[in-house]
Every structure is written in structure tokens, then in C-alpha cells.
Amino acid sequence: MEPTATLSSQIALALFVPVSIAFFFFTTPQRATVWTALGAELFLPELTAFKIPLVPPLDKHNIPYVCIMIGCLFRCPGRVTKMPKERWFLLLTLTVLTGGIFTSLTNTDVVHSATGMPLPGLNLKDGCSLVATLFIETALPFYLGYALFRSAADLRTLLSGFSAAVFIYIPFELWEIRMSPNIHRMVYGYFQDAFDETKRWGGFRPLVFMRHGLALARFALAGTLAAFVFGPRPRAILGVPWRAGKWILVVMLVLCKSTGAIIFAALTLPLLVRQNAKRELRVAMFLGAVVLLYPALRLCELFPVNPILQASTAAFGTDRTGSIQFRFMNEELLLARARERVVFGWGEYNRNFTSDASGRTAVADGYWIIQFGKLGVVGFIASFGMLCLPIFFCRRGMRVLMPDERKLIAGTGLILSVLAADLLPNGMWGFYPYLLAGALTRVSRELVAGVASSHYAPAVDRRYVLAS
Numbered sequence: 001m002e003p004t005a006t007l008s009s010q011i012a013l014a015l016f017v018p019v020s021i022a023f024f025f026f027t028t029p030q031r032a033t034v035w036t037a038l039g040a041e042l043f044l045p046e047l048t049a050f051k052i053p054l055v056p057p058l059d060k061h062n063i064p065y066v067c068i069m070i071g072c073l074f075r076c077p078g079r080v081t082k083m084p085k086e087r088w089f090l091l092l093t094l095t096v097l098t099g100g101i102f103t104s105l106t107n108t109d110v111v112h113s114a115t116g117m118p119l120p121g122l123n124l125k126d127g128c129s130l131v132a133t134l135f136i137e138t139a140l141p142f143y144l145g146y147a148l149f150r151s152a153a154d155l156r157t158l159l160s161g162f163s164a165a166v167f168i169y170i171p172f173e174l175w176e177i178r179m180s181p182n183i184h185r186m187v188y189g190y191f192q193d194a195f196d197e198t199k200r201w202g203g204f205r206p207l208v209f210m211r212h213g214l215a216l217a218r219f220a221l222a223g224t225l226a227a228f229v230f231g232p233r234p235r236a237i238l239g240v241p242w243r244a245g246k247w248i249l250v251v252m253l254v255l256c257k258s259t260g261a262i263i264f265a266a267l268t269l270p271l272l273v274r275q276n277a278k279r280e281l282r283v284a285m286f287l288g289a290v291v292l293l294y295p296a297l298r299l300c301e302l303f304p305v306n307p308i309l310q311a312s313t314a315a316f317g318t319d320r321t322g323s324i325q326f327r328f329m330n331e332e333l334l335l336a337r338a339r340e341r342v343v344f345g346w347g348e349y350n351r352n353f354t355s356d357a358s359g360r361t362a363v364a365d366g367y368w369i370i371q372f373g374k375l376g377v378v379g380f381i382a383s384f385g386m387l388c389l390p391i392f393f394c395r396r397g398m399r400v401l402m403p404d405e406r407k408l409i410a411g412t413g414l415i416l417s418v419l420a421a422d423l424l425p426n427g428m429w430g431f432y433p434y435l436l437a438g439a440l441t442r443v444s445r446e447l448v449a450g451v452a453s454s455h456y457a458p459a460v461d462r463r464y465v466l467a468s
Contacts, residue, residue, distance in 0.1 A: 006188055012043075037065065048188075080144070086393075103345055108122060138434055166252070167238050173256070222436075334362050390438075419436070
């Protein structure tokens, strides 16, 4: 267990396993998956994990997907035992399975930290641990999304689940904004973050049961954008009329006090309100391309760092610009270290960290630089490829889809691109983006296949072809 774990946090994590598996015997696999994956993010404790020999630490972020897999094997094994048709996903999965091994084989030497403390070399056991960790965090959530969410109705179920989850959090957020972010401490007995990080704009930003205020803001961003994508078919979000509920989520997103999330919402909400699927997909593809090319742009010093800092200073002042500048400065230190072993990275035990001339150790904020430093180009391609490639591949056959289907696919792709872009400055804090990426990949494929099959059966109403 982590040193901060308490008895209540351990009990909550242990009870979650049978409860989440039981979901699959009382509702559809899609709803059970939504409740399990998002429920864990909402209410399970942070900084608590079970350590099983030869298995990566199981915490609130990865244990839901293990439980979903077990639940599906009991309830609907045929859905999760078939090989995906996406060859690019199989190739990236193979990269995951081999990349960690090569990382360990190229890092058998002992290195020294900034303080002079020796950091151990890696062995084959460490390589297997890297493989298992990356597989559970990326390939498994993606595969479950691909296997379980197959139709437009399934995708709407997933999106509405995000919005409902964010709506459930509103009372907790309002309490913490007014009182202070202490719900996690009151329930589980310890605070999950540095308290100074919760102070923003003359007050508090909420955490509830999430690792950081930025983690909550990202989750709120996904749920808010989803409410503008799945449309008014559900008519209500947890009893609140849909037209009012989606704007309530916008207000709560602002109250989360995350500048990045607010900027992403300001850029994407106008597109979703106007419902221009073609434009939404273009923006999504642009963001996806930036994410995939970002390491190359930073390594070649082509990314416009100075113009971004100048624009940030003009728009938000020096305080918020200092946060962005701090990230860029640490990225440069970590990139200098990553260049030394750029293909397979430095591996575990903080071997990917370095220090500046004053001896200050670099801080890794962005998920991309963490993966790039630990696993190199190979690990970055494997982890971010599964997130970003579905945005490009879902464009295939968009012209033949009905307007509602185009809006659904393009809007989901836009949400996914925003979540991927947010991983450049911030950590991962939950692997639900991979679940969404897998669902988008499968639903877009099935919708286009349904149109193709309808051409060979002109006497059949296409609505029934898609429903089947």
C-alpha cells in the first residue's frame, strides 16, 4: 500500500471489485462499463493501491478496467474475446508488448541522480512490469471501448454517462468551493494534494475525490462537451431538462477555475453549438496532429514557445504565464535528458529526470514528457497513437452518414482531441480517454459498414439495418 493509505481507503478499493463486477449482472454491458469506469473516477480514493506480485499497482485509475474485463468474461465473453479488425491498433499493442522489454534491455546500467544517489539498472522483470503497466493503462481501456460500444446508441450512452457523472459532482464541488476541498480527507482520512494548489482566484477550486483540481476540470470538460454532442434525445440529465442542464455544466466548468479547461471550452463550444460536423472534425484533426508532432516540434525547437508566452501574458497576466513558462522550462530540461536515449527511453526509478546547473531537479507535469522520457519515441507513439489516430480514421466514410451520425462522430472526435491536447501540459489522472477512443473507433466503423450493407439491400429500411 501507499504510505498515505488508510483502512477506509483500502476497504473502499477492495469492495469496489465485487460491486463493479456485479453491475454486469443487473444491466447492459455498456451501462455497467460506464458505471464502473466513471464511478471509480468519481468516488474511489487517490494514492491507494493494491500491490500484487508481478502485477502493476492496482489503483482507482486502472482497476476499473480489470474489473470490466472480468465482468464481461462472466456476462458476455463473446464481446471481449474477438480480435479487433483495426490493424493499426494491433500494431500499437504489439509495440506496447515489446517496447517495455527493449527499454529494460537498453537500461541495464546504473546511473546517478542529481543528488549523487545511484539509480539501479533495469532487468527483464522491470521490462515486464513496464509492459503490463502500459498495457493496462492504454490498450485494455481502448479494447474495452472498442468491444463494447458498437452503435450510435451505445456511444450516446457513454457520452451521456460523462455528463451525468459531472452533474452528480455539482453538490460536492459547490461545497468545496465554499468551505474548502476537504471531502476526500473527511471520508478517507488524508488529503490527496498540496493544499496550496487548491487556491485560485481568491478562493478554492474543488478536488472532491480526484487527484488534482486540474484532473477534476478535465473530467468536467469532457462531461460538459459531451452534453452538447449527444443531443436532446435523453431530454434530461438526471432529471434536469437537457437544454438547461448543459449550460449548468458550463457554469460549473468555469467554477472549477482551470484556465486551460476554460480555454478549451471557449474554443470548442461554439463549434458544438453550431453543429458543423465538418468544421468540428477539422479542428479535432488539427489538435490531434499537434499532439502527435509535439515531441518532434520541441526537439527541433519549432514549437512557438515565445509567442505563446507573450499571448498568455497579454490575456491572463504574468501569474498564469509563469505557470506555463515553468512547464516549458522543465520540458527543456527533461528533453535534454530524453535525447540521450530517445528511442526506448530511460525506464523506471526516475532515471529519466535530470537537474539544471543549480542542482534543481526538473518537474514532469505533462503526460507526454513522462512517457517520452521513460519509454522514448516508441512508448510515446504507442500511448498517444491509440488516442489520436481514431480522430483521423473516423473521417473515413463520413459523407455517407446521416447528419445526426456525422455530428455524433465529429463531436466525439473533438472531445477526444481536447483530452489528448490537455495531456501536453498536464498529467493523465485517469484512463477514460482511451475508453472513449476505442468506442469512437468501433462506432464510426460500424456506422459506415451499415451504410455499405444497405446498398446491397435496397428494399430494407436503413434504420433497421443500423439497429441490427
